[in-house]
Amino acid sequence: MDTTWAAVAGAASFTWLGMVLAISFLEAPLKFRAPGVTVPLGLGIGRLVFRALNIAEALLALVVVVAVTAGSPTAPVAALTGVVAALLAVQLGAVRPVLNRRSDRILAGEDAPRSAAHHLYIALELLKTVALVALGATALAAV
Template sequence: MNASSAAAMALVFTWLGMVLAISFLEAPLKFRAPHVTIAIGLGIGRMVFRALNAVEAAFAVALVVLVVAGDLPGRAVAALIAAMALLLVQLVAVRPLLTRRSDAVLAGEDPPRSRAHYAYIALETAKVAALITAGALLAAG
């Protein structure tokens, strides 16, 4: 395994771990904690996901650099591109909808339920699959 593949694999599995820990563990659990109101949970969630998405974007940029500069397996590159595309859709198409709804809730409004959370979860699940695939392909060489 060359240095680019090793670095890419480290980034991919770190990214994967962060997504699993935050999206599939922290996010649903925070609303079950005692005394956490919807407003507090939304406020925390917005901060955590803003930070997660910033780190994800940084990882994606670093991975693009490794793809351009390194000799990564083609199928691993395809899986990385899929993960990055899914992140982009989340950031550009879904996060603004979630932000609008949480803004309304925090302002005391009662907006209609949104399917944007389901879209985000579906994209997050697909991104996890792409990251697992990319990591496995990088590990296999």
């Protein structure tokens, strides 16, 4: 893989990884432990934060895809790029709408039960984290 494009793909992957780790695995669970944060308030904050994260993720995914495409990727880099992009697509296209509908109900005052979609989103975040580490490391190995 071309070294400049490999560096761009690696940097974007690790930037993306840092954002996922900071938001999904640090901010999201901690906000509900803050004094005075109710479930509706935490959900409202979470929706804003995750909307911003998902926009940033989509932009970083675009950077990674462009860099990998332009850089004559190795098969592992191309495959990992596809995996990361697919995981993000499933999160945004299938899981987030379900979570948004549930949070809409809670914000409207309903008492909605826990959603299995939340656990699926977390599982996808874990898989995406592993894939981003592998993608960043594999891309930077070409530098």
